[in-house]
Amino acid sequence: MADHQATPPGRRRFLRGSLALGGLVAAGRPALAQDLSRNLPPNVPEWETALGAPILDQPYGVPSKFEANVRRRESPGLTRTPQSSVAFTPLQNLFGIVTPSGLHFERHHAGVPTIDPHQHRLMIHGLVERPRVYTMDDVTRFPSVSRIHFIECGANTGMEWGNVAVPTVQYTHGMLSCSEWTGVPLALLLDECGVDRRRAKFLLAEGADGASLTRTIPVEMAAEVLVVYGQNGEALRPEQGYPLRLIVPGVQGVSNVKWLRRIKVGDTPFNTREESLHYVDLMPNGVHRQYSWIQEAKSVITSPSGGQVILDRGYHEISGLAWSGRGRVRRVDVSTDGGRSWRSAALQEPVLSKALTRFRVDWRWDGASAMLQSRVVDETGYVQPTYAQLRAVRGTRSIYHNNAIQTWAVAATGEVSNVQLAT
Amino acid sequence: MSSSRRSGPAARAVRPVGLAVLGVLALAGAAHAAPIYGFGKPATAAEIAGWDIDVRPDGRGLPAGRGSVEQGQAIYDEKCASCHGTFGESNSYMQIAGGVGSLASDQPLRTTGSKLNYATTLWDYIRRSMPFTAPQTLSADEVYALTAYVLNLNDVVAPGTELDQYTLPRVRMPNRDGLTTAHGLMRADGKPDTANTACMRDCIATVRAGSEIPGYARGSHGDLAQQRREMGAIAGVPMSVPSIGTANAAGAAVPNTGSATTVAGPALARRLGCTTCHSVDSTLVGPSFRAVAARYNAPPPQGRPDAQSHLVAKVRIGGAGAWGAIPMPAQAQVSESDTRKVVEWILGGAQ
Numbered sequence: 001m002a003d004h005q006a007t008p009p010g011r012r013r014f015l016r017g018s019l020a021l022g023g024l025v026a027a028g029r030p031a032l033a034q035d036l037s038r039n040l041p042p043n044v045p046e047w048e049t050a051l052g053a054p055i056l057d058q059p060y061g062v063p064s065k066f067e068a069n070v071r072r073r074e075s076p077g078l079t080r081t082p083q084s085s086v087a088f089t090p091l092q093n094l095f096g097i098v099t100p101s102g103l104h105f106e107r108h109h110a111g112v113p114t115i116d117p118h119q120h121r122l123m124i125h126g127l128v129e130r131p132r133v134y135t136m137d138d139v140t141r142f143p144s145v146s147r148i149h150f151i152e153c154g155a156n157t158g159m160e161w162g163n164v165a166v167p168t169v170q171y172t173h174g175m176l177s178c179s180e181w182t183g184v185p186l187a188l189l190l191d192e193c194g195v196d197r198r199r200a201k202f203l204l205a206e207g208a209d210g211a212s213l214t215r216t217i218p219v220e221m222a223a224e225v226l227v228v229y230g231q232n233g234e235a236l237r238p239e240q241g242y243p244l245r246l247i248v249p250g251v252q253g254v255s256n257v258k259w260l261r262r263i264k265v266g267d268t269p270f271n272t273r274e275e276s277l278h279y280v281d282l283m284p285n286g287v288h289r290q291y292s293w294i295q296e297a298k299s300v301i302t303s304p305s306g307g308q309v310i311l312d313r314g315y316h317e318i319s320g321l322a323w324s325g326r327g328r329v330r331r332v333d334v335s336t337d338g339g340r341s342w343r344s345a346a347l348q349e350p351v352l353s354k355a356l357t358r359f360r361v362d363w364r365w366d367g368a369s370a371m372l373q374s375r376v377v378d379e380t381g382y383v384q385p386t387y388a389q390l391r392a393v394r395g396t397r398s399i400y401h402n403n404a405i406q407t408w409a410v411a412a413t414g415e416v417s418n419v420q421l422a423t
Numbered sequence: 424m425s426s427s428r429r430s431g432p433a434a435r436a437v438r439p440v441g442l443a444v445l446g447v448l449a450l451a452g453a454a455h456a457a458p459i460y461g462f463g464k465p466a467t468a469a470e471i472a473g474w475d476i477d478v479r480p481d482g483r484g485l486p487a488g489r490g491s492v493e494q495g496q497a498i499y500d501e502k503c504a505s506c507h508g509t510f511g512e513s514n515s516y517m518q519i520a521g522g523v524g525s526l527a528s529d530q531p532l533r534t535t536g537s538k539l540n541y542a543t544t545l546w547d548y549i550r551r552s553m554p555f556t557a558p559q560t561l562s563a564d565e566v567y568a569l570t571a572y573v574l575n576l577n578d579v580v581a582p583g584t585e586l587d588q589y590t591l592p593r594v595r596m597p598n599r600d601g602l603t604t605a606h607g608l609m610r611a612d613g614k615p616d617t618a619n620t621a622c623m624r625d626c627i628a629t630v631r632a633g634s635e636i637p638g639y640a641r642g643s644h645g646d647l648a649q650q651r652r653e654m655g656a657i658a659g660v661p662m663s664v665p666s667i668g669t670a671n672a673a674g675a676a677v678p679n680t681g682s683a684t685t686v687a688g689p690a691l692a693r694r695l696g697c698t699t700c701h702s703v704d705s706t707l708v709g710p711s712f713r714a715v716a717a718r719y720n721a722p723p724p725q726g727r728p729d730a731q732s733h734l735v736a737k738v739r740i741g742g743a744g745a746w747g748a749i750p751m752p753a754q755a756q757v758s759e760s761d762t763r764k765v766v767e768w769i770l771g772g773a774q
Contacts, residue, residue, distance in 0.1 A: 036696045037756040069649050069659075076643060080515050081555075093652045110552065123466050123474055130458065131466035138462040163634040167644050192458045204477055210558045212551040214477060218609070250611060262474055271480050272550035277517070277538050280602060286527025288538065292608035296615060304657050306636075307647035309686040311656050311694070312760070317611045326611045333621060338630030342623045349610055371630055377621055385617035397531055401608065409632065415660055415686040422633030 049325070059392035069093070072103055075171050083111035083210075086153070088174030091302045091321065097356040098148070099177035101232045106176065106239045107153055109274075110210030113259055115242040120208065122227070126265035129194030136243050140229060142184040147226065147249070148355045150178040150323045152295045154252030156277050157402040164418050168307035172406065172418060173300045176321070178356040181247045182230030186222050186263070195265055203244050204270045207345050208261035214272040216291065217248060219265075224249050227260065228249045249354040250325030251293045252400070254279055284395035288356070293350070295325035297384050299332055299359070299376035306418040310365055318345075318363045321356045324378035328352065331377040332359040338371030338407065338421060345374070353379075370410040371419070387420050478674020482592030485546065489587040490568025492575040493583075497566055499572050502554050511535075511576040516555075520576040523597045536577030540602050542594040546570045567591070648693060658690040663703065693758040696756050697765060703773045710746045712773035720770060734766045735759065 032379035039045035063070065072087035080086040087106035088097055106112075117136045125131035159165040166172055190200075200219045207213040218226065226247040229236060236242040241258030248255045254274055269275075269291060280288035299322035302309055318336075322329045328351055333342040345359035359374065376384045387404040394401075409419040479485035493644030500509070511534075522532025531537075537543060550566045552558050561569070568588045574580045579594060586594070607613030642662045644650075651659030692698050692712075700708035701715075719730035727733055739762060741753035754762070 010605050022745040035752040036699075037752070038753055040756045062704070070652055073644070073650065083553075090650065109557065110555065123470065125466050125471050131471060132463040133466045133470060134463040137678070141462055142460060163518075164636050165640070166635055166645060167641060168650065171644060171648065191456060192460060192462070194456070194458070206474075206477070210552070210555075212476070214547075214551070214557065220610075227655040242627065264475065264477065266479075268479060268481075270477055271541055271544050272477070273544055273552070276544050276602065277535060277548075278542055280538070281606075281608075282526065282531060282533075284527070286531070288526075289604075289605050289606045289608065290602040291604055292610055293605060294608045294613060296608070307482065307644075307660050308651060309655050309660050309690045310693055311658055311764075318654060322577055331621070339627055340630060341626065342621075371632075375619075375621070380612075382615050383619035383621050384617045389617045389619055407632075409635070413684075413685075416657075418636050419632040420634040423629070 016326075017360070019396070042147070051376075068101070072106060072174075073094075073170060075166060084109050086106040086155075088170045089177050090170045091174055091176065091300070091310065092169050092305050093275055094302070097178050097234060097321070097358050099179060101234060101237050101240070103180065104151075104177040104179060104237065104240055105153070105175050107253060108209065108258075109213050110212075110238070112238050113209045114238065115208060115243060115259060120243050120261070122244060122260060124189060124193045124265070125262075125363070126204075127196040127267065128190070128265050129196070130192075132193050132348060135239040136229070139184060139227065139244060142188060144182055144230075145185060145226065146180055146182040146230070147247075148178065148180045148350075148352050149247055149249045149355065150176060150295075150356045151253045152176045152298075152323070152325075153257055154254060154295070154400040156253075156291070157298075157404070157406075159397040160404075161398055162396040163400050164420050167418060169300060169302050169305040169406075172306065175253065176323075176356075178323075179231045180233070181226055181228040183228030183244075183247070184224040186227050186246070189227060189263075190222060190265070193265075199267050200265045201267050202269050204262075204266060204272075205260060205262040206256070206262040206264070207241075207257045213254075213257060213274060214270065215257055216269045216272065216275055217246075217251075217255060218293075221248060221251070221293075224343065236266045243281040248293075250295060250327075252279065255293060259268045279400060281394065281398045281400045282299040283398070292401060295323075296401065296403045297324035297326065297329070297376045297378040297382050298322070299329075299384055300333070300406045301372050301374050301408060304372065304410065304416045306416055308416045310410065310414040313365050313367045316363050316365055318361045318372060320345075320359055320374050320379055322347075322359055322374065322376040323356050324376065324380075325354060326382065327354065327379040329357040329359075330379050330381075332357070333375045333377075334359070335363045335373045335375070336370045338364060339373055339405070342375065364412075365410070367412060367414075369412050371421075372408040372410060372416075373405050375405050388423055454740050476547075476551055478543045478550075480541040480592070481542060482588060483544065485588035485591060486563045487588060488563030488566045488567050489585055490566070490571055491585040492568075492580065492582050494564075494570045495570070495572025495575075496567035498569055499563075503569070506555065511573065519573055523577065526601065527596070534577075535573065536579070536597065538598055538601070539596050540599050541592075542570065542574060542579070542596055543592055545573060546591060549573075601737055611746050648690065653694070660686055661689045661693060663689055677711055684764045684768040684771065685774070688771075689773070691761055691765050692768070695754075695761060695765065700751075708749060709751060712769045716772055731763075731766060732772055734770070735762050738762050738766065 070090050071092040074087055089103050120136055122134040156175035157172055160172055203217045205215055205217055228247050229244055244260045245258040246256050246260050274356040280290050281292050282288055301318055301320035303319045318334055322332045332345040334340045336344050345361045348358040351357050384405055390404045407419050407421055408416050410416050506516050507513050507519050518534040521537050522534040522537035525532040546566055549569050571584055571586045607615050646662045648659035648661040702711055704711050704713050719726050738754050741751055743750035
């Protein structure tokens with residue numbers, strides 16, 4: 001063992017060391033086999049016999065280097081440019097309900113602008129008595145509120161409308177994230193500007209990105225809408241709208257306008273491009289549903305999930321996420337036999353309105369094939385539909401609002417894969 | 424920002440935020456209350472004019488200006504055709520022309536011409552977002568001209584047509600009546616269009632997989648083993664593992680066409696560090712898994728009938744001399760059951 005001092009330290013490092021070792025061999029230097037028990041009992045780990053890194057080694061901390069697999073990813077071929085594209089959250093690797101800010105899914109229509117907060121302005125005008133321009137100093141001076149809410153892109157699971165298309169939950173459901181958001185209630189700002197309560201029916205929210213993206217928001221939603229600058233304790237990440245964005249709880253992601261620069265109070269919907277050419281739901285009769293804001297109740301098992309392999313028989317926790325744009329999750333049921341029978345999952349507190357809820361059930365894998373499903377019931381009593389039920393109404397050619405029950409097939413080999421049931 | 428610093432909150436009692444939120448909009452018809460905080464500054468007419476760029480279906484927001492189909496074609500060829508195609512036919516980006524009447528078919532062609540309900544939205548979008556790399560650089564006249572040309576590509580307006588703020592809102596798009604708000608997704612209390620029930624027992628008679636990931640698409644998103652955290656009893660599937668099919672479209676049963684270690688074996692070999700020194704088919708520090716399989720599966724005296732238990736023991740206590748001078752250290756830290764799975768996979772040919 002003593003002659004292994006040249007080997008890289010740390011068991012995990014071994015896992016990534018093959019290339020380096022290959023290089024050693026190629027260079028004709030003596031190669032050494034690895035002692036993978038070097039840091040295991042009864043040996044004292046090398047990191048216990050040395051001094052660690054000092055403080056401020058990372059002034060703004062980053063995850064362990066052994067977490068390099070946990071990152072946002074794109075779905076190859078989905079989009080034509082990286083500026084108008086999607087990066088998916090790695091739901092298969094996350095715990096709890098809060099998405100780390102750096103892993104929040106990305107969806108931009110003209111790239112991520114770099115905005116100097118000192119030069120950013122929020123304008124509120126239209127059917128108001130006092131049109132105003134606010135600096136970030138102004139916005140952050142108002143009384144603030146913090147709330148935990150999910151954001152789900154309306155197109156989440158959109159690739160799966162017709163058939164199974166992608167291998168893992170990152171790609172099937174990863175346009176979904178949940179954060180604690182801090183900001184000002186939009187209603188307070190509208191009050192400040194003297195909104196015309198009689199005539200105000202619809203708001204237009206506009207971003208300061210290269211798309212100047214706009215969406216219509218019905219004025220009755222304003223009571224819940226936040227104008228936010230904080231995310232999980234820090235300022236918004238640039239990809240999430242720094243320095244200012246809208247949070248419209250329970251409503252599809254595109255309405256949560258990022259880099260928010262303008263709110264216009266109006267009397268009619270604005271019929272913007274992102275609510276007429278896109279983000280409209282194609283029905284079998286060729287008609288599109290417009291202004292389909294609400295994200296209906298949905299759930300998915302994140303572990304075990306597609307593209308994974310269960311390494312051993314015996315106990316495994318089945319864990320996943322459930323949410324509803326209509327309020328709280330009331331219950332989640334889990335099936336391991338493709339929906340023949342179900343049992344109710346434990347819900348992890350807190351269970352919050354329009355936020356992700358983590359559910360769990362105990363499972364003993366006996367080595368046989370299985371079909372894993374989850375099914376959420378929200379506080380309105382709405383039950384997440386099957387693919388057959390959803391397609392019976394909406395067909396298979398829509399892109400948006402696919403909230404069907406997801407099935408993961410477990411093979412006797414332990415491999416878990418994405419399937420859709422025929423019935 | 425300095426004005427807000429000076430003004431500060433009004434001297435009178437500040438209402439709790441919650442009350443302010445609840446009160447707003449509920450008191451329909453109430454007089455405009457004075458601001459409580461008074462932060463910010465008034466938006467001047469000039470400031471609003473510079474930013475107020477939205478255009479509504481009735482034409483509100485359209486600025487003065489005009490442009491013709493022919494003028495639009497010249498601008499289009501220079502600034503738009505490289506992405507959208509000479510005739511708006513390119514489907515690399517949003518296809519501009521074609522597809523009218525196809526939306527109810529099995530092959531809907533989703534284009535600006537086939538989907539859009541109001542031409543004003545086209546004008547709004549071109550002005551705010553296009554060209555993709557230089558948005559908000561077109562003049563109002565140029566936007567009218569481009570709008571006219573795109574409408575002409577869709578046979579909505581004739582060659583020679585000139586559009587302005589009065590004529591554009593009167594253009595009738597083919598899909599004017601193709602969008603509906605008669606659905607339950609506009610309000611949180613809207614009526615859902617599905618009605619599943621929370622059945623708990625004997626819910627369906629047969630379970631049949633209707634769609635599964637196609638074999639050719641299995642590796643379409645890269646090596647899934649490297650998209651999963653490097654710890655835990657459930658690993659990512661290494662894409663070196665061939666697809667064996669996981670669901671049977673003919674019935675509920677999922678066939679075990681591979682051995683129990685077909686997928687767990689290579690995943691464990693990676694997870695446990697075996698692949699630091701061994702690869703499937705080439706010599707690294709140690710012999711390849713397939714070379715090991717070939718030797719121990721051979722007839723005696725080279726191979727041995729107890730290869731399985733022999734190798735499990737050898738992995739755990741270490742060895743030297745069988746493949747060269749470099750010793751293999753003992754791997755006692757690996758559980759016997761994990762070792763057994765990896766060895767079984769190796770002797771099975773490391774497929």
